[in-house]
Amino acid sequence: MAADPRDAIRKAAGALGFDACRFASAADPWGAGDRLHAFVEAGRHGDMGWMETTRDRRAHPTAMWDGARSAVVLGLNYGPGEDPLPQLDDRSAGYLSVYARGDDYHELIKGRLKTLAGQIAARTGQDVKVFVDTAPLMEKPLAQRSGLGWQGKHTNLLSREHGNWLFLGVILTAAELTPDPPEGEHCGSCRACLDACPTQAFPAPFQLDARRCLSYLTIEFAGPWPVEFRTATGARIYGCDDCLAVCPWNKFAQASQEGRLQARQTLVSPRLSDLLALDDPAFRALFTKSPVKRIGRDRFVRNVLYAAGNSDDPDLIPLVVALLDDPAPVVRGAAVWALSRLFPEGFATERMAREGDEADAEVLQEWRGPLPPLYGEGG
Incomplete structure (x- = not known):
């Protein structure tokens, strides 16, 4: 019996420092494109015009690359090891989202993905493409399809092993790789993430209005904010972790062991x-x-x-x-x-x-x- 190429890919991913590696079909139909269309049509993307201009390419992996057949979905744990929200009590200090306290994850993951993609291409003899958040690819639906986790009521990806603290990267390949079973939704009746949002950015479970989200306002929005959001931001000056940090699934999360993602002391509660x-x-x-x-x-x-x-x-x-x-x-x-x-x-x-x-x-x-x-x- 021929060896399963996924075993070698998983081993190589682990050697590169990734904490999760799963496989999904990149060609099968899905409903994520329809949800994206509804999100943009409702204007909930705010000033992020690139979401509208790239909407058709984002609708499905094959809309961007018709040769894509499989997706290798990688996760890198950036868990803080403790609840960061009590830091918000110090109003003389600024609060930066956990993900932004170390090195830029885009640069960290991109190099490792390119290395792994080269190995996959050499092993399978098929073309590959690498994606880390900055290209028109919807990683979270692919991650759920691969079984890595599921999109919670806050629309972010969470998993039973890593809670809410995973960076995602994707390698699309023209190779036919056996997909892993998808992950179901495990939020149940819990609405902790929805109730924790300081700006009520969730019109309904599994829906986000980015215009009300502090991550959007602090990072993507260029102008002056409405007053209600200025007061609601409290000490938050870059991003917002509230909906992530209150999730009960974080009880299974472990602190990140990746040195470059460790928080710099100058970025934890800066004055x-x-x-x-x-x-x-x-x-x-x-x-x-x-x-x-x-x-x-x-x-x-x-x-x-x-x-x-x-x-x-x-x-x-x-x-x-x-x-x-x-x-x-x-x-x-x-x-x-x-x-x-x-x-x-x-x-x-x-x-x-x-x-x-x-x-x-x-x-x-x-x-x-x-x-x-x-x-x-x-x-």
């Missing part, structure tokens, strides 16, 4: 006072190799200012006032809001000094009254 002082070179130095660097200094400091406005820390007032003159309008506008929260008695004086010289319409709106709830929503 808001230090972050408000970041100029562009200092921002780049602090977040070297980190996914945070991709959003840029201005958007990041905007996030920090919203957290500062929620901090009740008067020591931040001089730093906020200094940012009223920042070159970036999105920073100036966020500074106006933070000042109104931290120093309401001095707000009128600062407005009189600056409003007449302000040329940006959105910053002027902040001086005259911040954006109302659900500003800009539609669809």
Whole structure:
């Protein structure tokens, strides 16, 4: 009997540091494309225009590569080892999502996937393509189809072995590999993730409105936020772990053993006072190799200012006032809001000094009254 090529692939994946390796058909029909279409048609993708422009290619793996026959789905554990949510209690510190506290996982996984893909191509003699989150491929439905886990009511992937803390990578191949059994849904009546969301971003179980999600707002959205989300963000300045961290399945998760994914101490509860002082070179130095660097200094400091406005820390007032003159309008506008929260008695004086010289319409709106709830929503 010929050896099963999957055994060698799994062994090679483990040697490269992956914590899970499963196989799925890349050619069989699925309903994920219809769900994506409904998501975009409802406008729930917000400003992520790339989701609309690549919708047809995302609808199915073969829509992007008609030669795809099998998917090798890899998982890399980034579990924190303990519940990170108590860190939110310190309002003088910023909260960065667990996944962003170490090296950028895209770069870490991509190199390993390329190595494994080369080995698969050599073994099978068939073409391969590698994907890590940045290409138009829906990894989570493939992961569920492979049996690696299932998409929970929060739409994220979770597993019985690793909880909610898995990075995904996919290798598509023209080789016909026997698929693993798919994973069923094991959420039952639990709705912990839905109830934990600070912004009520889930219109219904298994549905997400990205426009209300703090991960979308802190990372993808470029402009000023509606007020309700500014107050709801608390100390969250990059991403949000609430729906992940409260899941009961995390009781089976283990702390990540991958050194490059270990949290840097400078990124665990960093002081808001230090972050408000970041100029562009200092921002780049602090977040070297980190996914945070991709959003840029201005958007990041905007996030920090919203957290500062929620901090009740008067020591931040001089730093906020200094940012009223920042070159970036999105920073100036966020500074106006933070000042109104931290120093309401001095707000009128600062407005009189600056409003007449302000040329940006959105910053002027902040001086005259911040954006109302659900500003800009539609669809």
